[in-house]
Amino acid sequence: MSLRIFKFLFVCNRFNLFTCMIKRSVIFLNGVICKSKIINYYLSKKSFLVCVDGAGNYLKRLNIIPDIVIGDLDSITATNLNYFKKRRVEILRITEQETTDFEKSLMYLKAHNCSDVTVIGAMSNRTDHTLNNFSVMKRYSDKMNIKMVDDKFEVSFVTKSINFKTVPGETVSFIGFPVARGVTTSGLEFPLNNEDLEFGIREGTLNRATSRKIAINFTSGDLLIFKEHHLS
Amino acid sequence: MSLRIFKFLFVCNRFNLFTCMIKRSVIFLNGVICKSKIINYYLSKKSFLVCVDGAGNYLKRLNIIPDIVIGDLDSITATNLNYFKKRRVEILRITEQETTDFEKSLMYLKAHNCSDVTVIGAMSNRTDHTLNNFSVMKRYSDKMNIKMVDDKFEVSFVTKSINFKTVPGETVSFIGFPVARGVTTSGLEFPLNNEDLEFGIREGTLNRATSRKIAINFTSGDLLIFKEHHLS
Structure with missing residues (x-):
């Protein structure tokens, strides 16, 4: 303790x-x-x-x-x-x-x-x-x-790869906080392919969904993710 | 280039x-x-x-x-x-x-x-x-x-020790972004003595000036500093 x-x-x-x-x-x-x-x-x-x-x-x-x-x-x-x-x-x-x-x-x-x-x-x-x-x-x-x-958003830290539903056209922002390595995405307008995101080096914010399902995979580190939330 | x-x-x-x-x-x-x-x-x-x-x-x-x-x-x-x-x-x-x-x-x-x-x-x-x-x-x-x-604030990243003027009682916030090591301060209500500030580990925000002059010294890393600005 x-x-x-x-x-x-x-x-x-x-x-x-x-x-x-x-x-x-x-x-x-x-x-x-x-x-x-x-x-x-x-x-x-x-x-x-x-x-x-x-x-x-x-x-x-x-x-x-x-x-x-x-x-x-x-x-x-x-x-x-x-x-x-x-x-x-x-x-x-x-x-x-x-x-x-x-x-x-x-x-x-x-x-x-x-x-x-x-x-x-x-x-x-x-x-x-x-x-x-x-x-x-x-x-x-x-x-x-x-x-x-x-x-607008649900904001959370994630330390492992995630999938989530969205609506095409909506904003999905994520930022290495401080760093996420080997980031690969699907379902986004500006895709990433095994790239590093690091605060002060490279951002991944202000992306947009092109699909109803987003996958964000990464090998290590922390991502701060902003997802538009859908109330049902 | x-x-x-x-x-x-x-x-x-x-x-x-x-x-x-x-x-x-x-x-x-x-x-x-x-x-x-x-x-x-x-x-x-x-x-x-x-x-x-x-x-x-x-x-x-x-x-x-x-x-x-x-x-x-x-x-x-x-x-x-x-x-x-x-x-x-x-x-x-x-x-x-x-x-x-x-x-x-x-x-x-x-x-x-x-x-x-x-x-x-x-x-x-x-x-x-x-x-x-x-x-x-x-x-x-x-x-x-x-x-x-x-x-309220002037906000900047600093990579080396700084001194600046303030007014007793005013807020001074600083945060390791992502990390600042060996932080020692003077002129603040909650002083630091050779301590590390790291995002997600330990914050240094929401401090207050007790003097007209603040010194923030640190040995390595980056600090994001919020200083109340005084227009003259």
Whole structure:
């Protein structure tokens, strides 16, 4: 067990973290909010809802009651925090500053053996925040399936070859983060054939689907993939 | 000369690229536009103004006449392009799709031996575009001084230790991109002492100045630094 996880469990040991397993979760962060139809799609999946600090201010406006509010709680208003308390929402205040509130929520879910996480509000006009969130997502991507969702894309790190469905004409962006070697694709307007993608060297973004099925194969490294999401 | 540069020069060989040297330039991209006071600050520096394709649509609204419009020109409206043509703005249409319009503009400036580039509109709500722009910026950062500017920050890649002035309390974010080793800082709330920052491993973002002077020293690698900018 890493020192980071140990400290986290020590901080919140008054909560019995191991009483249940969370299969699927949606984390709400305090960035750009998705359109209602996207939020509703993920709410319909009966997920465990984690509200990270200031995201509570927009969840209140949207009449969404989370299962837990987590973070150092310096951004959610006292009024909104009381609103959730009165509705018996669990409040987990963790003041340590070694991790961001987003990471605290992932540590909580990892401790509950959560396998599938969707993150809403991870991207914002503060690019340093967005990149910080991407870096944290990468750190936990080998432990659980994490995707960040905005109005256009599902964004995730992948470490092995993937296939997925799309619609011809739609954007598919991917970028070696920092590097992916031996990338070969099918179903894309600008195909790659055993080529390396490396941040600052060569990008693979701004490609387009020419088929209903995309295959992205690579031999090593990490790809950050942006897929247009299809709500059904 | 790389194949990429050679192709570029071949494509635009009807322009005599080597007749003048550009000391300082501002590139306008088609992302989020900065506040007027920030744009005006950089315009006051008598820079060569490069309008990249669709950015022409907002430059027209702002009554800014660039020195050149460059790109594949699939985003600027025909009306706005004619508006600039009538004002004798140079129009450089390059249709090759191997590089983005942002990279085309950097190649143009590099061919003119430009040493100092400020980029406005590089960040947007399309995170794949933003990351693509960061990757291109990194590729050219050893050839010219490039900074991207939004309403809060100047963002740049640095490969060697730096000092800069700030104001106590302000945010200073930096992130190993992908890695910076042996990072030691002074003047920050959360100091680092000979530590490694690596994307997906450890972040250095969301720090704060405690002094009027910040020093960030590191032994190897690349840091992406976000400094709050002070307009004087």
